[in-house]
Amino acid sequence: MGVPSFLLFRSASWRRVLARGRIEERRRPKTSCNLEMEAEELSGRELTIDSIMSKVRDFKNEDLTDELSLNKVSADTTANSGTANQIMMMANNPEDWLNFLLKLEKNSVPLNDALLNKLIGRYSQAIETLPPDKYGQNESFARIQVRFAELKAMQEPDDARDYFQMARANCKKCAFVHISFAQFELSQAVESGAVPLEMLEIAICNLNLQKKQLLSEEEKKGLSASTMFTAQDSFSSSVGHLQK
Numbered sequence: 001m002g003v004p005s006f007l008l009f010r011s012a013s014w015r016r017v018l019a020r021g022r023i024e025e026r027r028r029p030k031t032s033c034n035l036e037m038e039a040e041e042l043s044g045r046e047l048t049i050d051s052i053m054s055k056v057r058d059f060k061n062e063d064l065t066d067e068l069s070l071n072k073v074s075a076d077t078t079a080n081s082g083t084a085n086q087i088m089m090m091a092n093n094p095e096d097w098l099n100f101l102l103k104l105e106k107n108s109v110p111l112n113d114a115l116l117n118k119l120i121g122r123y124s125q126a127i128e129t130l131p132p133d134k135y136g137q138n139e140s141f142a143r144i145q146v147r148f149a150e151l152k153a154m155q156e157p158d159d160a161r162d163y164f165q166m167a168r169a170n171c172k173k174c175a176f177v178h179i180s181f182a183q184f185e186l187s188q189a190v191e192s193g194a195v196p197l198e199m200l201e202i203a204i205c206n207l208n209l210q211k212k213q214l215l216s217e218e219e220k221k222g223l224s225a226s227t228m229f230t231a232q233d234s235f236s237s238s239v240g241h242l243q244k
Contacts, residue, residue: 094140097126
């Protein structure tokens with residue numbers, strides 16, 4: 001049994017109407033509301049993409065920075081070891097060691113714990129390699145010994161005192177070795193709060209002026225009298241306060 005002709009006609013008519021509606025909808029100009037919604041969606045997608053790409057760039061830069069840092073540390077360590085070995089294989093003299101150590105220290109600014117440990121290790125290597133009986137009167141050797149003690153003072157002052165003593169024993173005739181040790185002891189006295197402070201200040205001043213005595217007899221007497229008067233004033237003030 002076939003479909004009635006009027007139903008076929010009606011169905012075909014509806015299809016033409018629907019098709020015409022779709023075409024008109026496509027041709028109909030978009031409203032400002034629709035444009036704003038599409039713009040917001042597009043903007044949102046662009047922000048999401050930008051955010052993702054930014055994170056990717058950050059990760060890439062971080063990885064590259066870490067890789068470069070590791071490579072630099074590794075390269076520096078290898079280069080320094082090679083230089084030290086070359087010095088030992090060639091002349092192995094204090095002058096070459098001191099030049100190498102000073103350049104290494106210059107490249108270690110700002111100084112942190114890791115770099116300080118590396119510097120101390122290199123100075124220690126130089127001292128172990130250079131015999132004191134051969135270079136005891138060599139200025140470069142003496143400077144290596146003193147600088148090693150000064151670097152140790154940044155870590156542990158008590159250990160540094162032993163190394164200053166070692167420098168004095170190995171380089172008896174180098175005046176600045178004894179001066180450096182005296183400077184170290186005076187600075188430790190200041191840091192520990194030793195009194196009277198004026199005495200330490202005068203001693204440091206005389207040391208910088210390269211005087212034979214850190215405190216002359218006149219300065220000692222003057223400081224003793226000043227200390228005595230200060231003590232008497234303090235005692236009198238305390239007694240007066242109690243009597244009130």
